[in-house]
Amino acid sequence: MSILPVTEADLHAYVDGRLPSARKADIEAYLAAHPDDAGRLQDYAAQNAALHALFDPVLEEPVPPRLAAPPPRSW
Numbered sequence: 001m002s003i004l005p006v007t008e009a010d011l012h013a014y015v016d017g018r019l020p021s022a023r024k025a026d027i028e029a030y031l032a033a034h035p036d037d038a039g040r041l042q043d044y045a046a047q048n049a050a051l052h053a054l055f056d057p058v059l060e061e062p063v064p065p066r067l068a069a070p071p072p073r074s075w
Helices: 008-016 021-033 035-059
Strands: none
Touching: 008 021, 008 035, 021 035
């Protein structure tokens, strides 16, 4: 087990799937010992899933022409 403290950034990276694999076991051990934080991260994961369900379809929409055109130059 690592001696590095678990930070809020570590917890968010864990939920977002961006935590380095070398740190994953440390975070999972921490969460096993801290059920309140584990529950909070479950809530974050559920919130992430809800946001993706709501907004991911927008990613498939074409960019409106008025937004795709470069802005006019002003001197």
